[in-house]
Amino acid sequence: MAINSGSSSLKFKLYEMPAEKVCVSGIIERIGSPEAQFSINNKTKTLAIKNHEEAIRCLLTELLKQNFIDELNEIVGVGHRVAHGGEFFDRSTIVNKKEFARIEQLGELAPLHNPVNAMGIKVFSEVLPQSIQVAVFDTAFHQTIPSYNYLYPLPYSLYQKYKIRKYGFHGTSHQYVAKRAAEFLKLDFQEANFITCHLGNGASICCIKEGKSFDTSMGFTPTDGVMMGTRSGGIDPMIFPFLEKNLLLDVNKIEHIINKESGLLGISGISNDFRDVQNSARNGNELSKIAIKMFVRKISEYILSYTSELKRIDGIVFTAGIGEHSAYVRQQICEQLTCLNVKLNKQKNDDNDKLISSKNSKVKVLVIPTDEELVIAKDTYKLVHNLVNV
Structure with a gap:
């Protein structure tokens, strides 16, 4: 399952991998509103959803209710879009205690996103204890930005000590649509x-x-x-x-x-x-x-x-x-x-x-419609597959 939590939304797609077959997809929008919109396979209903934790539990209940899955342990891996990876993460990674703590720590730099992303990882870990959680970072694509573009004109010591610099976000989306555009234009x-x-x-x-x-x-x-x-x-x-x-x-x-x-x-x-x-x-x-x-x-x-x-x-x-x-x-x-x-x-x-x-x-x-979920699913499958086959 690919989970893409935004500041007020939660997009999801359940894939059969490695075929990249989408079993079900949808989005929960206007989270925090009494009139949140829950769309699943193009069918939408309005309901009150207080926060992202409630949205996740509502999603899993709906997957079972509509028989998209027979039981929760069918979901082997869950890939999460994580906004901020700092300089610690330059690629997708399996989330264990150390990685989770780092993601939470980076919440100070992405207060609208990392806490939400961490909440998603935490809830899925609790509800699906058998599944492997993977973090796919928005910042990873931007690690190629040269120093004269990512440094701020502040004392260099602030970068050395606190890593105050430009990190950039939405990297998964920017990379995906640029690749699709290149393919289209040959x-x-x-x-x-x-x-x-x-x-x-x-x-x-x-x-x-x-x-x-x-x-x-x-x-x-x-x-x-x-x-x-x-x-x-x-x-x-x-x-x-x-x-x-x-x-x-x-x-x-x-x-x-x-x-x-x-x-x-x-x-x-x-x-x-x-x-x-x-x-x-x-x-x-x-x-x-x-x-x-x-x-x-x-x-x-x-x-x-x-x-x-x-x-x-x-x-x-x-x-x-x-x-x-x-x-x-x-x-x-x-x-x-x-x-x-x-x-x-x-x-x-x-x-x-x-x-x-x-x-x-x-x-x-x-x-170019973005498909961050496909990128998340592919990275998740690769890491889960490699772990299982070690």
Whole structure:
């Protein structure tokens, strides 16, 4: 089973391996809401789900109830997307006590994700004690970023002592969609250059040079970079001591504001869900309109900044919830890239086709659905298979 826990969602797929046959798939969205959406094999129901632990138990109960499995011990391995691996993990790994403790420790750097990821590992370990738990790290793909891109202009001693640096996230997604884009365009991935845009409740942009991550928007934590659902993205760091001094806020409160009260939610005052903000903007809400413009502008800035890193751009790739489904956002972003001579085919963009740029566009623009779960399942199968056959 592949588990992909986001800050407010839990995607899942149960595979028969090594055939890569999907037995069942789905997603639980808006976790923490009294109207969470539980979709399984395209059938959706609404129910209250308080947290990720409740979501996992609900999922396993549903698999048994609908006879996707006869008993829980049929699930041999569970692969978990884990946001932050620090410099400790440069590849997927089987999770034992030592690895689990490290993942929990790294929760300080990814407060919206690692605690949720660790909870998933813990719950699955308890409910499925016979299964092997595997962690697949968002940060692993970004270990190729050169030091002049991952270091911050702070005293170098802070990096040496505390490993304060850019780590990047969504690496599994960025790598997957770039490889699929290279296959579609009949390019050698090891020679291909892409700018990939993973746009969901969490969002990041990645500069991929010759098949390797060269730079990315998220940094020391998943809070840096572009504006997101509830996260601010990159802002002036002196805002933090200002809030502390003038509003008498402690570090925990400031962290809560930056991670859970900012972004689309903070500006619009409506929601962290882009669909809700867009509907509000259509109905004339000015703050929602501003929030969308801010979101688009920041993404465009990153894309433009990465063009200086690449001798050529083989493609700009959109993926994840907003990137795959919002033709409006893709259009708005590409309109900011006129200096690159990027041109969309309106009909193809509206239809969410794979190649949405027009024939006379200098840069190809693609929409590639991400499949982090398949990557997770393949890594999990490989590690479980090797362990069983030792």
